[in-house]
Amino acid sequence: MVTTGSDIHQQERRLIIAASLLALFLGALDALVMSAAMPTIISELGGLSLYAWVYSAYFLARAVSLPVFGKLSDLFPTKTLMVVSIAVFSAASVAAGMSPSMGFLVAARVFQGIGAGGIFALVYVVLSDVSPKGQRGKTLSLASSVWGISSLIGPTLGGFIVTYFSWRWIFYINLPLGLLSLAGIGFFFRELREKPGDVDLDWAGISCFSGAVLAGLTLIMTGGREIPWASSTGIMLAVAAVILGIGFVLTERRAKNPFVDFSFFRHPGFALGNLMTFGASMAMFSLFAYAPLYLQGALSQTPMVVGYAMLSLSLGWSVGSLLMGRVVDRVGARLASITGTLFMTAGALFCLGFDMDTALLWCFFVFILIGFGMGFISLSTLLIVQDSVKKADLGMATSLHQFARTFGGTVGVGICGAVVTQRLFSGLEQGGKGVVASMSGSGGEMGSRLRESLSHMFQPEFQAQLPPQTLEVLRTAVLDGVGAAFVIVSVICSIGLILGLFLPKGTD
Missing domain, CATH: 1.20.1250.20 (MFS general substrate transporter like domains)
Incomplete structure (x- = not known):
């Protein structure tokens, strides 16, 4: 049975909001604690050439997955997607903490980014869904407080963990907090919007969009630094972004259920x-x-x-x-x-x-x-x-x-x-x-x-x-x-x- 935000008991609403904000806190805190730990990670694992990719891999995966999870939340149960996103982020955090090499860490960061993309997209959807009538703005504003708190304690927390424990615990700490967020969403959140029974997912549109974004953002983030603009790699990324972007537009115009509805x-x-x-x-x-x-x-x-x-x-x-x-x-x-x-x-x-x-x-x-x-x-x-x-x-x-x-x-x-x-x-x-x-x-x-x-x-x-x-x-x-x-x-x-x-x- 689908209910509305006003039908939810006040105590349930508070628990759902708290669990959602905790999940958002995990993703927001992640990049901030990393900066304090990276010198120690490099000294232990080596792989200095992959230093920037510890950040870039996470960011790119998050950017690509964010709109994908947003679209999926209009087609499939939001609760299921939220649980999957938190679970992927938490599991990837454990894998990152166990990393034996920089290459493994970068790979784990990709999956962390995918989970974070889902979290960042779905938290705002959940908060909008559970908001009582006339209070959506107030509820959504709570998410901004999470970013402020993260910026306050993130760098200090990262330095504390690295100094008194181990850099691996900046990842392991996500597991208990992630499980707590999972429990809140799993036990208390109920589906609040009707979802279509027959789903025709636009895989071609998703693929073209993701490829264009991935190529474009990689070029923007690394161009002129790791990748020279006029190099063969730089040119290939630019060409790929343009071709996939054009392919995305053409695909969406013909799609029965487009990934991005241009009529918006x-x-x-x-x-x-x-x-x-x-x-x-x-x-x-x-x-x-x-x-x-x-x-x-x-x-x-x-x-x-x-x-x-x-x-x-x-x-x-x-x-x-x-x-x-x-x-x-x-x-x-x-x-x-x-x-x-x-x-x-x-x-x-x-x-x-x-x-x-x-x-x-x-x-x-x-x-x-x-x-x-x-x-x-x-x-x-x-x-x-x-x-x-x-x-x-x-x-x-x-x-x-x-x-x-x-x-x-x-x-x-x-x-x-x-x-x-x-x-x-x-x-x-x-x-x-x-x-x-x-x-x-x-x-x-x-x-x-x-x-x-x-x-x-x-x-x-x-x-x-x-x-x-x-x-x-x-x-x-x-x-x-x-x-x-x-x-x-x-x-x-x-x-x-x-x-x-x-x-x-x-x-x-």
Whole structure:
């Protein structure tokens, strides 16, 4: 028997929400604790060449599986899919903890990513399903608090586990928490939406979509670094992404039950909502990636201070979403979206005024303002997208919104990374009058290290070898490079503000 969210007993609802948020917490925490453990893992397992793929394999698998699980939740029991996702993530975590080599760890991370993709897609569907009438925004906002809590305790927890136990326990700890989440979903969640009896799954569409996303994201994430853009591998990935993308469009137009129903995008709320979250994520994750370069390279702040600054972005996001969840059903999702883009645009424009004398407290305020706006946008656009489709398509609509956020963040970091790197080295070459030559002088070791990773320029042993005037040139070049990223972020946020004005009035 299918019930509604209002039919669920309050105690049952609380347990379902708690179990769902616990599952989301596992996925959100995973990437954060990994950063603290990776040096130790490399020292024990070796395989330095696979370092980046421990992250990339997880991210790519998560990005591809997220919309797939969303579609499946519209066709098959959500409870079953949620249980499978948590079980796969937990089992893969145990396998990762038992890894005898880096290759095995990367393979385990692929399955962790598949499970996490299912969790990230289905948690928002479950929360939407169990929400009482008029409280969907409030319930969904709880998920944002999970991200804030994860960002607070993740790095510290990872360091604690590695120091006092073993790096393997950053994976093993997922098992008891995963079992607890499984119990909550398994015992208390009931199916809340009608599902079709006769399922005709669009395997061709799923395959083309997954292949195009996998090829495209791999190129964006590794292009210009592990894989040269003009290399045969880079060209093959680009060609594969284009061909599979075209194949996906052609397949979906002929499919009886398409994986992605293109008619969704005819609704202004659906199209604009996803486009706005795509742009907001481009801006937000670009700041997460490159604001630390400004703080540490141009303002000469310590890594701890940089961490606090990035925490202000995360907390602003969480607090903004929690606050919006309390009022969105009264003020309307359209107004909330416009307000969020206004906050982000104002903060991004403030970033354009950052220089080498900017007060740290001002930076914190600006980052909180931007994070606050992102909290408004991420929740309000999700509500707009969900309201643009029939309830039977809730899973696909929700997962496409999550995918737009993931894809937007990846594209933003990729574009800003290319611009920052080019402007940075151009500034060193033009303003340094031999600085690059001095850095790559005898043997060229220091220059090659710098070009391999921007982080090398902040290493004490690297900066200790540079005279004061060279350090000043370096700071100026960093400011110029990251300043270009701030310009891109400002343009993206301004476009988002304009798009928000075209949201349908009915979403108020």
